[in-house]
Amino acid sequence: MSVPHRYAQLADILIEDIGSGRYPVGDRLPTEHELCRQYELSRYTVRAALRRLIDLGVVSRRQGSGTRVVARYPVPRYVLSLSSLDDIVQHAREARLSVRKTSIVSADAKLARRLGCKTGKRWLRIEGLRSVEGQSEPISYTEIFVNSRYRGVRGLIDNASQAISAVIQEKYDEPIVAVNQEITAIAVSGRIAETLRLAPGAPALSIVRRYHDEAGEIVILSLSIHPADRFVYAMNITKQGSSFAATI
Amino acid sequence: MSVPHRYAQLADILIEDIGSGRYPVGDRLPTEHELCRQYELSRYTVRAALRRLIDLGVVSRRQGSGTRVVARYPVPRYVLSLSSLDDIVQHAREARLSVRKTSIVSADAKLARRLGCKTGKRWLRIEGLRSVEGQSEPISYTEIFVNSRYRGVRGLIDNASQAISAVIQEKYDEPIVAVNQEITAIAVSGRIAETLRLAPGAPALSIVRRYHDEAGEIVILSLSIHPADRFVYAMNITKQGSSFAATI
DNA sequence: AAGTGGTCTAGACCACTAA
DNA sequence: TAGTGGTCTAGACCACTTC
Numbered sequence: 001m002s003v004p005h006r007y008a009q010l011a012d013i014l015i016e017d018i019g020s021g022r023y024p025v026g027d028r029l030p031t032e033h034e035l036c037r038q039y040e041l042s043r044y045t046v047r048a049a050l051r052r053l054i055d056l057g058v059v060s061r062r063q064g065s066g067t068r069v070v071a072r073y074p075v076p077r078y079v080l081s082l083s084s085l086d087d088i089v090q091h092a093r094e095a096r097l098s099v100r101k102t103s104i105v106s107a108d109a110k111l112a113r114r115l116g117c118k119t120g121k122r123w124l125r126i127e128g129l130r131s132v133e134g135q136s137e138p139i140s141y142t143e144i145f146v147n148s149r150y151r152g153v154r155g156l157i158d159n160a161s162q163a164i165s166a167v168i169q170e171k172y173d174e175p176i177v178a179v180n181q182e183i184t185a186i187a188v189s190g191r192i193a194e195t196l197r198l199a200p201g202a203p204a205l206s207i208v209r210r211y212h213d214e215a216g217e218i219v220i221l222s223l224s225i226h227p228a229d230r231f232v233y234a235m236n237i238t239k240q241g242s243s244f245a246a247t248i
Numbered sequence: 249m250s251v252p253h254r255y256a257q258l259a260d261i262l263i264e265d266i267g268s269g270r271y272p273v274g275d276r277l278p279t280e281h282e283l284c285r286q287y288e289l290s291r292y293t294v295r296a297a298l299r300r301l302i303d304l305g306v307v308s309r310r311q312g313s314g315t316r317v318v319a320r321y322p323v324p325r326y327v328l329s330l331s332s333l334d335d336i337v338q339h340a341r342e343a344r345l346s347v348r349k350t351s352i353v354s355a356d357a358k359l360a361r362r363l364g365c366k367t368g369k370r371w372l373r374i375e376g377l378r379s380v381e382g383q384s385e386p387i388s389y390t391e392i393f394v395n396s397r398y399r400g401v402r403g404l405i406d407n408a409s410q411a412i413s414a415v416i417q418e419k420y421d422e423p424i425v426a427v428n429q430e431i432t433a434i435a436v437s438g439r440i441a442e443t444l445r446l447a448p449g450a451p452a453l454s455i456v457r458r459y460h461d462e463a464g465e466i467v468i469l470s471l472s473i474h475p476a477d478r479f480v481y482a483m484n485i486t487k488q489g490s491s492f493a494a495t496i
Numbered sequence: 497a498a499g500t501g502g503t504c505t506a507g508a509c510c511a512c513t514a515a
Numbered sequence: 516t517a518g519t520g521g522t523c524t525a526g527a528c529c530a531c532t533t534c
Contacts, residue, residue: 005502005503005504006503006504007503007504031518031519031520032519032520033518033519041504041505042504042505042506042507043505043506043507044503044504044505044506045503045504045505047520047521048503048504050520057331061519061520061521062512062513062519062520063511063512063513063519063520063521064511064512064513064514064518064519064520065512065513065514065519065520066513066518066519066520067519067520077329077330077331078329078330078331078332078333078335078336078427079327079328079329079330080327080328080330080485081326081327082326082327082328082485083323083326084323084324084326085326087326088326088485174324176487177486177487178484178485178486178487179326179484179485179486180482180483180484180485181482181483181484181485182480182481182482183431183453183480183481183482184453184476184479184480184481185433185434185451185452185453185474185475185476185479186433186451186476187450187451187476201449201451202435202451203433203434203435203449203450203451203452203476204433204451205431205432205433205453226433227433228432228433228434228435228451231432231433232430232431232432233430233431233432234428234429234430234431235428235429236426236427236428236429237328237330237336237426237427237428237429238425238426238427239424239425239426253521253522253523254522254523255522255523279499279500279501280500280501281499281500289523289524290523290524290525290526291524291525291526292522292523292524292525293522293523293524295501295502296522296523298501309500309501309502310500310501310531310532311500311501311502311530311531311532312499312500312501312502312530312531312532312533313500313501313531313532313533314499314500314501314532315500315501
């Protein structure tokens with residue numbers, strides 16, 4: 001048996017107390033000073049215990065204000081970790097976007113709703129096909145709308161091997177802090193079916209991604225349509241602190 | 249201007265040194281003692297700096313062994329954080345699985361390949377439909393294969409409001425450490441189309457999830473087929489350390 | 497056995513928050 | 516202005532790795 005560390009013991013006690021309702025969500029935990037006194041521990045040890053509670057997402061702390069209980073149970077955390085935006089757009093590393101058309105568009109009512117902006121707002125619109133080398137059929141039809149604030153990338157994307165998001169991240173000092181992604185199945189028809197050389201009504205994966213900056217504004221919106229048999233969206237999610245991540 | 253903290257300054261210096269190649273990936277960083285001496289800092293401050301490098305994924309440390317450089321650049325981390333397995337199976341909280349059939353099956357060649365096991369291995373197979381209250385059509389046809397080691401859940405799942413993964417997590421002391429998920433578009437036909445009351449060839453989202461234990465064995469495999477217009481798979485990914493997570 | 501990082505103490509000063 | 520958490524020092528002992 002390994003020796004239980006004091007900070008780990010204190011953390012366990014506090015987690016137990018929070019779970020039992022002694023410290024309800026929204027209430028404050030005792031101050032560091034008070035915990036030092038109660039459990040006869042140094043401040044260092046108390047802080048180490050509280051750091052564990054923070055890591056578990058059970059409390060939040062603010063200088064001058066105290067330690068607040070924010071969750072009753074330290075839920076096991078499952079994490080999909082991505083090292084770059086390219087990992088979200090999984091294929092970006094191997095697949096190349098061949099641009100078919102670039103234009104400045106003004107948002108009509110329908111587009112404005114999709115992009116979360118006012119009608120009339122101007123966007124850089126890019127339309128193209130994504131392909132991987134050695135495969136004759138494209139893996140997706142893609143439409144990308146870039147916030148006109150970042151229209152400076154226009155000259156950089158033709159024949160760029162990088163994803164547009166990566167170009168923007170580089171040129172504008174990493175503005176993207178969040179990505180929202182919606183995946184649905186659709187039946188493809190009309191012009192897009194023709195472009196992808198699909199029979200009308202063929203099943204496809206539709207992926208809409210919204211890249212947000214810190215203000216919550218959309219930096220990029222991309223819409224990809226992947227024919228059913230040409231694309232699989234795969235992801236691995238591992239439990240926080242598990243060593244499984246490397247092996248899966 | 250806020251005062252830069254010493255540990256943050258040291259962390260920046262070390263990140264810079266690693267990026268410049270002074271400490272190549274695979275090499276060791278100077279010891280805590282050495283860094284204390286070089287920069288005239290207390291060990292506490294040096295350790296705070298090194299903790300930052302760990303959080304950034306640039307170094308890893310081992311007691312008795314030292315601090316190893318594991319990455320040249322602190323890549324921006326994007327994280328999809330999930331508080332429970334239920335968040336992976338997004339609908340599990342609102343949707344209920346109505347079990348149509350439960351049986352013990354022996355894996356034939358095709359099933360064995362999908363499950364990553366030997367042919368002949370026995371699994372608990374559950375077939376059902378997922379529905380949400382107040383909606384007449386089911387949102388998915390679902391097949392679930394449970395490793396026979398966990399067959400004890402069989403009696404617990406009929407009419408259970410909990411997801412099967414949650415039941416196993418509870419009964420068997422949280423064996424699941426990783427989940428692999430594959431999303432594709434398919435055209436539905438045959439028996440499944442009938443069951444979902446879909447026209448043959450209708451587009452649908454197919455989601456295959458494999459829940460693994462620490463040994464890498466599959467605990468549960470689930471296959472869900474969601475008719476196109478009844479289901480959207482949505483996820484939010486935020487940059488590590490961003491405050492955006494709460495607002496999106 | 498020597499050296500590493502992990503834990504822990506007892507102090508100190510400071511920045512921030514709330515009364 | 517009192518009290519909170521954040522940073523920092525100078526020590527100490529211990530568990531672990533490497534030789």
